[in-house]
Amino acid sequence: MRVPRFAAALCVAICASALQARADLYRWVDADGQVHVSDDQSDVPPGATVTVQPTRRPASSAPASPDPSASGKAPAPPRAVLSVAPAPGKSPELARVHVLRFQQAGQDISLNVLLGERATCDFKVDTGASVNTVPRRVVKELGIEIKRDTPRISLVGISGKPALVPVVVIPSVRVGTVYVENVEMAVLDTMSSGLLGLPFFNRFKVQIDSAHGELRLTEVDLEKVDGIYGGMGEAAWRQRFQQLQARLVAIRKARESVPEESETIAQNFLDKLDREEARAQAELDELEDRAQEAGVPANWR
Numbered sequence: 001m002r003v004p005r006f007a008a009a010l011c012v013a014i015c016a017s018a019l020q021a022r023a024d025l026y027r028w029v030d031a032d033g034q035v036h037v038s039d040d041q042s043d044v045p046p047g048a049t050v051t052v053q054p055t056r057r058p059a060s061s062a063p064a065s066p067d068p069s070a071s072g073k074a075p076a077p078p079r080a081v082l083s084v085a086p087a088p089g090k091s092p093e094l095a096r097v098h099v100l101r102f103q104q105a106g107q108d109i110s111l112n113v114l115l116g117e118r119a120t121c122d123f124k125v126d127t128g129a130s131v132n133t134v135p136r137r138v139v140k141e142l143g144i145e146i147k148r149d150t151p152r153i154s155l156v157g158i159s160g161k162p163a164l165v166p167v168v169v170i171p172s173v174r175v176g177t178v179y180v181e182n183v184e185m186a187v188l189d190t191m192s193s194g195l196l197g198l199p200f201f202n203r204f205k206v207q208i209d210s211a212h213g214e215l216r217l218t219e220v221d222l223e224k225v226d227g228i229y230g231g232m233g234e235a236a237w238r239q240r241f242q243q244l245q246a247r248l249v250a251i252r253k254a255r256e257s258v259p260e261e262s263e264t265i266a267q268n269f270l271d272k273l274d275r276e277e278a279r280a281q282a283e284l285d286e287l288e289d290r291a292q293e294a295g296v297p298a299n300w301r
Contacts, residue, residue, distance in 0.1 A: 096218065096219045097216065097217070097218050097219075098176055098177045098178050098204075098216070098217045098218075098219075099176075099214055099215070099216050099217075100175060100176040100178070100214065100215040100216075100217065101176070101213055101214060101215075102125070102213055102214070102215050103213070104210065104213060108124055109124065109125040109208075109215070110122050110123065110124055110125070110193070111123050111125060111175050111196070111215070112175070113173060113174070113175045113194065113196070114173075114174040114175070115134070115138060115142060115170050115171075115172065115173055115174075116142045116170060116171045116172055117171075117172060117174070118141070118142065119138050119141040119142050121134070121135065121138050121193065121194050122193045122194070123175075123193060123194040123195060123196045124193055124194070124195050124196070125195075125196055125201075125215070126195055126196070126197050127197070127198060127201045127206055128197070128198060129195055129197030129198060130197060130198060130199075130235060130236050130239060131153070131155070131185070131186045131195075131197055131199065131236075132183060132184065132185040132186070132194070132195060132196055132197050132199055132200050133185055133186045133187075133188050133191060133194055133195040133197075134168075134170065134185040134186070134187060134188070134194045135187075135188060135189075135191050135192060135193065135194060136187050136188065136189050138194070139168055139187050142170070142171075144168050144170075146166045146168065146187065148279070149279055149282070150166045150167070150168065151166070151167045151283050151286070152164040152165060152166050152167060152283075153165060153167055153186060153239075153240065153243055154243045155186060155188075165186050165187055165188060166186070166187045167184060167185070167186050167187070168184070168185060168187055169182050169183065169184055169185075170182075170183045170184075170185055173200070178217060180200070180203070183199075183200060184199065198232075198233065198236070199231055199232055199236065201217075202228055202231065202232075202233065203219065203220065203231070204217035204218055204219055204220060205217070205218040205220055229291070229294040229295055229296045229297075230290060230291070230293070230294030230296065234300050237291065237296055237300045237301070238300055238301075240287055241284075241287065241291075241300070241301045244280055244283055244284040244287060245284070247276075247280045248277065248280050248281065248284065251273055251276050251277045251280060252277070254273055255270070255273060258270065288301065
């Protein structure tokens with residue numbers, strides 16, 4: 001179920017559905033204790049408690065990623081890992097379903113989230129957003145340094161103009177019984193709250209009970225979900241590659257407009273373009289390595 005988008009100072013690009021058509025299996029138990037399973041949701045009787053099992057695909061047979069040390073490239077960012085400790089008195093199997101209480105204001109759904117085991121922040125829920133975002137103040141509180149070579153992505157702001165914003169890896173995200181390590185988030189200066197989008201929620205089957213203020217998250221195995229590679233769908237992967245490729249094209253085109261004021265100014269201009277091109281190319285190489293490791297189809301890059 002899609003959560004309505006919240007009105008924010010920054011409009012995050014919506015990720016088109018990357019999941020291929022699939023037939024989910026619906027399982028329920030009737031009043032006599034009889035178990036029923038169907039791939040047709042219309043077969044489910046009203047009021048029944050249903051378990052939804054998404055279609056799986058075989059694990060990717062993509063070639064192993066080359067050793068970063070052999071190529072001289074920096075290692076790719078750590079991958080997100082879902083790690084859940086069962087609640088007291090509960091079995092590990094039951095811990096795979098998480099019921100989170102949320103606050104609702106209008107159409108906005110808000111969760112209180114603990115990041116890096118030390119900083120708390122309210123996060124809006126938008127299961128269709130193509131990125132997660134976090135306020136810069138929280139990143140500073142976590143002691144994460146944003147450097148010139150920190151990867152960046154382009155987001156469209158309220159003015160309608162794209163802006164490059166840094167992307168960092170938050171060491172851990174804890175909300176209720178859910179604990180996820182190494183979560184990638186775009187850093188925003190203009191927001192007081194964060195946003196949890198598709199890259200976070202595609203780890204789960206999401207059900208929303210607005211009447212009781214409950215968000216039910218059922219874990220899924222991303223390695224076996226159609227259309228998801230390395231935690232992202234087709235639209236998100238394409239967007240990342242297209243943005244970096246467009247940056248490289250723009251930098252190379254800028255060489256055609258070398259200042260004519262003086263030789264020193266011209267050389268400084270070219271040196272700056274060299275540094276920008278090197279950073280963009282390094283980000284593209286790193287993204288290519290991540291895509292190869294995750295088994296991303298070549299035509300998504």
